[in-house]
Amino acid sequence: SMSAKPRDEDIEDEYAGEVAVHPETHRPTYVWDTMKNRSSTGYRVVTPVCPDTPKPEGAVRFVCISDTHNQAARLIQTLPAGDVLIHAGDFTNTGRPSEVKRFNEFLGHLPHRHKIVIAGNHEVTFDRQLMTEQNSHVFMSFATALQEVKQEDWKHIPALLTNCTYLEDAEVNIMGFRIYGSPWQPEFCDWAFNLQRGQPLLDKWNLIPAGIDVLVTHGPPLGHGDLTTSKERAGCVELLTTVQRRVKPKYHIFGHIHEGYGVTTDNKTTFINASICTVNYSPSNKPIVFDLPTPKIP
Template sequence: MASNAAQSPVQTPKTKNTRLLIISDTHSQKLFPSTHSHHAFREPLPKADVLLHTGDLTMIGKLHEYEKTIEMLASIDAELKLVIAGNHDISLDEQFYKTDGKRMHRYDYDDMMPYKAKHMWKDQAKQKGITYLEEGMHEFELKSGVKFKVYASPYQPEFCDWAFPYEHDEDRFNPTSECLDGAKSIVQNPVPDFPEVDVMMTHGPPYRILDQVVRGKEYVGCPHLLRAAYRAKPRLHCFGHIHEGWGARRATWKEKAPKGTPKSVYDESVLTAEDVEVDPAKASREMAVYVDLSDSGPGPLKLGEETLMVNSSIMSVSFKPVQAPWLVDLELPCPG
């Protein structure tokens, strides 16, 4: 017999507008003095609740380079500062350093370098309010009551024989049952399904999203990562790695995506992908490109339907620090 009792309405999760400052690929670059008004990457960068740095902290993973980056990050005004490594931070990839460190560091090679580098980020950086993230899920709470979950990973498809690589047919983000056709699962820390991830921080970009290189106009992002982003549908996915891919794109997901192949995953997963317009002069004045996706903004993000994708590489393809940080207002969960 059917019940006449009225069903309870679905509860909308409580959220709070949270400001995130996003940078990547700083390669030991210090902030320019405030008088250098033609550089967006200058003192003082905008205040934020959360700072996200998505890797390539250095040029080649030497300790003095890490020290410069820690000093730069410590100067930024943010309650929470989260950092991952990138392919240039070779001494933070212990396995890679064992096989290739001598080739790349030459006379500066030190078989204890991975330990020293990790200690620097786990201890010295932590003392200055900077949190270094290993691959996997992490949860954080802000003074505002916001509690949010981050999936982090420094890995990307093999690219010019640098650190944190995996082969192009290897999938380190999806459980075996969710792998694309022909992919070999090497997953250790799979990306959870929606709604478990609020923010994804990866060094490399997903396939066909802000990942096109100048030479040959080739897409070099990871299709397996795109598959994982589709499953997770985070509010924000930020990355770097491909300097010339700098920008932001608002992706709308299709309702149901078949697993498909690496070459078809974009068309099967992404309904639309709209570039965020940038005013370079304004970005230089304000030291960031501002995007308002909060509930009080002009176009609130649709949770579970959209993801803001941000390639926040500060360096251009010629390694000039001419690209602006991104400043994003976003609703994050506030259970209290």
């Protein structure tokens, strides 16, 4: 007999081929439990490439890090060699100029030919709305520290990143690869680049062009690298559906949920949570490396 309440399968069918807000988007743990056994949302843990493995001929090597929280300098001696370094946000604790300059100096010492950086929720001064309105509890609790910022004019802080390509809802072509970066994540504790789950975040994901090879976001999608110590799923439902149904990147790099560090796949996209810091902000996780064949020049 017909049921008044749609089954999850019906909800899934209703949205097939398009990305719309999931009716239970505010309950990511529940949504993942309804999805995780389906082939369309396959899930498998992946053993990453050992950084000591020589790069295959004709390949481009990517080195992924995230969530270094002012401790990136500790990686200087051990960071694997590669062509493209990617940092998926939270390189500072509050985005003060002194922190950003320190991180930029670290980048300047690295031999990697290309460096891609996005902001995370800790790069408070990079969030123009938050800095303009000054109504976040984070802004108020850091008011003294951020006085340094007002004098120096926060609008110029991203320009302190002279040793990398900073991506904020933007794409760059590097060695023939289309790489897109975005800092937004589901709201949590009123930090930078927080947005409500559902349409506000989907509006940002709708800016990602289809056909991107490497997607970089600060937060994880639902189900991949998003399990918190309290066993909740913190990932964004609409980021997962955008990745799986529309953008289909080869790799999706992120951090934010430090305890979600590691590599997984849905058999189409490889998902990398590259958090260097543990949940206790100890910078002890290893950078994650992957290789892609160099795109043929048409």
